[in-house]
Amino acid sequence: MEKEIFFKVDNEQLFQKVKRAIMQLIKHSASQNLNRLPPEAELAVILGVSRTVIRDVLADLESKGFISRRRGIGTIINTHVLEAGARLDIDQEILEVLAQKGYKPSVGNIHFEKISADENIAARLKVDPGEEILQVESVINADGLPAVHITDMLPLRIIQVSYEVQDFERSIFDFMKEKCSEQIESDLSHVKPVNANAKLAEIFQVEIGRALLFLDEVGYTASNVPVLLSQEYFHPAIFDFSVFRRKL
Template identity: 45%
Template sequence: MSDIPKIDNEELSSKARKVMIAMLRDGAFDAKGRLPSEEVLAQKLGISRTVVRDVLAALESEGFITRRRGIGTIVNKHVLQIVSRLDLEKEFFEELADAGYMPSIAYVKPGRMRADQHAAKRLMINEGDELIVIERLMLADQRPAILCFDHIPKELVIDPTYQDKDLEPPVFQFLEQFCQRSVEMDLTKIEPCLADKNLAAIFQIPEGSPILHLDEVGYDLRQQPILLSKEYYAPGILEFTVLRRKV
């Protein structure tokens, strides 16, 4: 008999989270505006209360629900209606698809460069250190939408047998497979800028048009910076919202 792969709690939690968000957005709990107990949810979803508890904790941290002792778990409908949020990390394909577009990739261009002062400071490496760079242009309904430059310190690569084609999938896959690292959190600087000649040509907009620029550093579990991403968003395609909560 062939081996039956086990589904770990993390994978199960991810699937349960997607089901829960779909139910919340479809109005499954609109009648009361609150979720049933953990025990009832576990029975309905066919999972353990431990997994339910993990999913509810994630949904609360993301602002989709609010839990209060003596009141219960409240559904935050206004948050669920938001399509694009800057405070939640999504793959580009998912971000564009959720906004109602047909996403596709125009091109992926792997390359190399030496770290300039900015990259060296953000990645906490020496100026002049070698970087792997991936330039990626995403389309929304065939319109140029997102231009991203990912920078990975070459010294992080453990398996040097990679090929340029290995840099074509999402960069997180490359980090996990060839660097044995994973991004656990991001810190992002939001910087509006004006399209220069190159950006204007790529996005097919007038030179000097305002565009959104994100300068983002991804950190691993040991709090080491392992990824610098410079993202540019064409105007008029994605409308971002940030959820801010009282601390």
């Protein structure tokens, strides 16, 4: 095992740092045709953290299907789940998913404006009709080809500081962490096929009527207040989605 690929972690955002490190180990081990992780005690030494932290991270990764833990056997790497690509049951950054699929991702065609909430937007974000909304449109490319068209909408009142186009070159969740008073704790998504209209056909460089994958998502705060409406169209030749389900 090549321990030099890992890094020591400090107390800042410890759980997430350890989780990233162990995911790095999982992917590295899978690439070397290794099907198990080291024991908890060894992982704790490698990363310089307590076994409690390691145990919590492994429990989280097991719930997402990346590993399975069996008494007397150890921690098994679920290679078939690693290879699933884009998943609907966990939070994944689109740029990261494209990179994992072997594409060079980039964000372009960014346009943002203030709009007034119509009846539909108001109902879904639980705001009054006419309230100011920030609407951000962008296209995520894969090797220069349009892969995803995204429209994000959030109440203007939750934005605390100024912003510019460069702030939208990353995910809307990064923008909200840096610029907004509210954060997303959960979301509810609906997926369905749609046919490309004239605008989408031009964006994706396909014929009108071409089937696309459509993800309609509302993001909620810890208090279950909706603060983000996202509508995402995916090119089906580049994207498909998987869902991991554990049988009880």
